[in-house]
Amino acid sequence: MTTIKLAMDDSDNNELRAKLDDEQFQVTQNKGTERAFTGKYVDHKAQGIYRCVCCDTELFSSEQKFDSGSGWPSFWLPLAGDTVQTKIDTSHGMTRSEVVCKNCDAHLGHVFEDGPQPTGLRYCINSASLDFRDSQE
Ligand SMILES: [Zn+2]
Secondary structure: OOOOOOOOOHHHHHHHHEEEHHHHHHHHHOOOOOOOOOOOOOOOOOOOEEEEEEOEEEEEEEEHHEEOOOOOOOOOOOOOOOEEEEEEOHHOOEEEEEEEEEOOOOOEEEEEOOOOEEEEEEEOOHHHHHEEOOOOO
């Protein structure tokens, strides 16, 4: 009873299934949200670059990471303005700005306007969407 039949036969999707764990897949492909304070990068302080877990695009830098107390990794600026895209998300009865990877459309999290200066933005990102690479490597 260990065989799981997948309804989808889209090859890209199967490739991602193989590459990602369940939570990473849920978050990036089905707009899931990991539980607050459970993500592996919430209190992560090492210097380096956070990449898209799906396509390896460089998205955020530890330079712009800050401790928001929200329970999710928070950044006040994406690494380069054109690697992440924001979309209006009206799910769950709220109007929020969804943050996605511009390259592969993976769901990353949401952006709020209560972050620190100079941008005043808070990119609230799921750890499960990110893959950290140490800048020493
Ligand atoms: Zn991506």
